[in-house]
Amino acid sequence: MNNLINGLHHITALASDAQKNVDFYVGVLGLRMVKKTINFDAPDVYHLYYGDETGSPGSILTFFPYAGLTRGRRGGGQLTYSAFSIPTASLSYWMDRLVQFGVPYSGPYQRFNETYLRFEDFDGMGVELVANSNDLRPGWDNGKIPAEYSIRGFYTATLNEFNIDRTVSLLTDVMQHKLIAEEQDLFRFEALNGGPGAYVDVMRSPKDVRALQGAGSVHHIAFATDSDESQLEIREQLWSAGYNPTGVLDRNYFHSIYYREPGGILFEIATNPPGFAVDETVAELGSALKLPEWYEPRRAKIEAELPVISALAK
Template structure:
């Protein structure tokens, strides 16, 4: 069988203030802003992309910052925590760094064979840092965080469900994930070759409240596929399994289909190409506002309505 899904491509969330969002992910976590564009469906709102130096699939966290958006609520039917991979020796560095910026954290905790920290961004978005020795992806030297301590990319996404059977069936029977570990009410699945960036944890949480979307909520999680051809193949499999994926949508940097998993979480399948260097060189990623060609005639009006952002590591 062809490998159709490689792991996580990106995670997209909601925020309430664009500059505070940049301050957290670029300033504190040390991610690179790899793309500054707009919400294609609401051009008066930024779409901000953070990732590693090259914007590699599996490292990309994106946000729609709606000014003044009310805070959401974590619960069932939601991706509640996005975990990043960090080098095993960097745990104390990150604990000290979070304290220095006044970011409360919980942990270190143990899960499976991992040690991790848990905290939230300024809007309540759930973030974890998982220390592990197996991740060989390169770090990015942003001039403030030593490269030997820097974030490598995603490790895991956690899905809270009140009935896991149909979600598990989708992951294993259609999306080519395999069960690799379980602990109490947490079940870990991996895609492709496995390892950091391929893990999906499904949490059986029948007694939690239903999630409410708002600032701090994850909008959707995207899974990586190699090409337009593999995307169409997984789309056909979804259709034949009773799901209703959208038509293929052009997101400039990747092509996308979307569908709801049985617990209500929005899933996306995103192609790896064409990538984030399609409209600006690697060395200047994220430095200018990039618009799809159909919005270029409105550039002056769009830019005038958006706040000026400063992206600096701290």
């Protein structure tokens, strides 16, 4: 069988305020805004993409910031914690930085022989920083956070499930993941050769309340595939396994298919190409509002309705 899925591509969540969202993920966590565009299905709402210097697959956290959106509820049937990878030597730096910006955190904790911190953004979205020495991805110096301390990209994501059996079957039988570790009710799966950015953790949590979507909740998790051809191949396998993936949708920077996993979480398979430099140079990423060509005739109206935001690092 061809290798069809090679790890995480991006995670997309909901927020209640565009500027506060930028301030937290650019200003506090030091991610780069790699694309400022709109929700293709709701052009009066931004779609903000944060990641590493070049917007590499596996580093991208995106948001739809709906002004005044009611906060969601964390629980079963939801991606509850998005975990970023940091160098082992940077753990104390991040503890100090979170204190500096008034972000309460818990930990350090231990899990699968790794050390991590846990906290929330201003909307209550669950975030983790996992300290490890296995991530060879380069850091990015945003002018405030030195590259040697900076976030490398995703490490893993935690899916809370009332019953994990069918979700595990999807991951292992169709999506080419393998179980590599388990600890009480937490099970870790990896794609391809594993490593930071190729993990997904499944938590058996039958006593959870049912999650509610809103500000601070994850809308979907996207897994990466190398090409349009490999995407169509995994789409065919999903159909054969009884899932109902969408047709291929053009998101300008990748092509996407979507489907629900058995616990109700929205999954996406996204292509690695063409990438975020298709309409901006790497040096210019995130500096201008980018619209898909079918919205260009409405640019003036769209820009007038969107709030003005600044992406300056703190």
